[in-house]
Amino acid sequence: MLTEEPAARPATGLTSAQVAERVARGQVNDVPVRSSRSTVDIIRANVLTRFNAIIGVLFAIILVVGPIQDGLFGFVIIANTGIGIVQELRAKRTLDNLAVIGEARPSVRRDGRSVQVPTDQIVLDDVVELGPGDKVVVDGTIVEADNLEIDESLLTGEADPVVKQVGDPVMSGSFVVAGGGSFAATKVGREAYAAQLAEEASRFTLVHSELRSGIDTILRYTIYMMIPAATGLIISQLFVESSDFEEAIRRMVAGIVPMVPEGLVLLTSVAFAIGVIRLGRKQCLVQELPAIEGLARVDVVCLDKTGTLTEGGMDVSEIRPLGGADEPYAREILAALGDSDPRPNASLQAIIEECPADESSRWLTGDALPFSSARKYSGARLTGPDNRTESWLLGAPDVLLPPDAPELTETDDLNAQGLRVLLLARATRDLHDPAVTDDTEPVALVILEQRLRPDAADTLRYFADQNVAAKVLSGDNAVSVGAVAGKLDLPGADTPVDARRLPDDKNEMGKAIERGAVFGRVTPQQKRDMVGALQARGHDVAMTGDGVNDVLALKDADIGVAMGSGSEATKSVAQIVLLNNSFATLPSVVAEGRRVIGNIERVATLFLTKTVYSVLIAILVIIWQVPYPFLPRHLTLLSAFTIGIPAFFLALAPNKERAKPRFVSRVIRYAMPAGLIAGAATFVCYLLARAHYTGPDDLDAETSAATLTLFLIAMWVLVIVARPYTWWRVALVATMAAGFLVVMITPVLQEFFRLRLVGLTMPLTAAAIAACAAVLLELAWHVVSRRFPA
Known part of the structure; x- marks a missing residue:
């Protein structure tokens, strides 16, 4: 459908009737930007898994041959899957609510007024206003430009901003x-260039996660072990128990079910989901779920000073005239500069509040040059009372003055006190001359006080305690930044580094950054280079920030953390958004990541141990051509007390251990x-029991001895994995042991689970074998810990 040409679109925007007409035609920005998977996707992902399919088939077989006690594993899977669905739905609700809070609301002109609307309500031909930090949410054509510079690096890879004209x-x-x-929207919805990219970037996802990839690898290994073992077991049991087909089926199912680590994926999803819910309560929006684990692996966190260590607002503490100028004159110029910028940054806003413009001003504003992090200054052409037009600059003294300027000595003294200093200077060249900073005439120093975040010192202390190096990267003067960081007791703040003196070589730059802690005069491109230099030296880097000068570094960092009050561009590339703008929330995110990774490693060890001993027992049964020693109900009981219930609590418990690499190898070791050890010891006890019990109906006694042996050994694995001990972990292990004891001594439960310990010889033998196995388990743990230290 044809629309008006760009030149014909009025800058006043559309009328309500025109908006309604376009909505009716479907010309609306209807890209479904979701913060989470749909309910249908969540249910499908939790139900339709290959392991649920395997368990489902085996459960159906048991329902046919009976009894129902041997099908308990099926009900456990149903309950676990239900828990997974409920938890992920809760996480979805949390994420969706937070996404609404943090959603971009661009300003558009309608009926001649500027109004804020959600991105999905922008229609074709809407006039969308743009200011520093605003993200372009749909494609369009510029209709108004006031020194407009747009960064297209996220689309084109080119870091240099592009000047845009009408x-x-x-x-x-x-x-x-x-x-x-401002620009007029020419493509909305799925037609917009980055619509699909934006949709994918904001989805709740479990992909690109080292933890998830590691678990997938474990599951792949498990399948490789399961297939031949299960096939051989089926043939073996049908041959050995040919006189009792139903018993053969039950024993065969019992051998296959424990090979499946079905709860591992479930508990990982639940742990992540609960992490999202916990962080959501603290107003932390996790835009990409693996960010929780990613931040736990971080060993360097790069901080932007403004908006992270300090609050966004500033106060003018003094205006100090230079070169014979008087303060009222400097204030008039500053008021005119403030009036020339329709979108002032925090520094200029503080100046505007201190030096407000009024109608009696003798200065007229002309062409303006907005502040840029790359330039470190802003400016304007001002016409004075004598009708003479001059170029005025406001920015970093060490950028606007030559290195030997005497005023810089005074500036350094102020910076050393943690004050921010701007120079008001008259330029002798044209405002847009690349050499406009040459031969400037200093008129006044504007001294600003920055407001420290009250929680910043405690947060920096937390990172130091956790061996996470904090690096402050700021565009401000290095001495000033160092003074601010020193007030927060950041180690290394007393030796700030001017980033302009950093080496260009990536490796040498990385070494310099490792040595230092505070860096000033860092350009946006340098921030990106510094993050890359640290990554090249093997560091996992997190970057925090709130301004457009942080976007490139946030995008390249392993984990990007944006403040909720930051620019839309910053929030769009960050994996984590702190909607409460509290730097103190970061330790909570780190703690959640460590809890998830450390605890899932414990849980994975339990599940994989079960898979290994199940496969080994199946292989030994095939070789010896004996009935499988367990029924499904026995292994359901064992799994519940030694893996399922303990794993659930261990997966959700606090864990402050720093995340370590090589997840799969660490678990398998x-x-x-x-x-x-568990499989071999259990099978030895089973063979001894078969030799001890010689009656034709003693299979239950043989099974009971093997079950007792395996329970005791599996409990010792749990004892090792649960270290270091806390009161609740000791109570957890004791409760599991007591639960199994209740089953063994209660007649009704003995009958239900077909467990019958006959005499004292084999129970004591089972305990002795388990004790020997426990010694071997401790020895194996010692060897693994010594040979592969953390």
């Missing part, structure tokens, strides 16, 4: 770094020997 195109996914203006 009639130039803009693409969704780019963002404003300086100036302002102990689970493999532990599983082999």
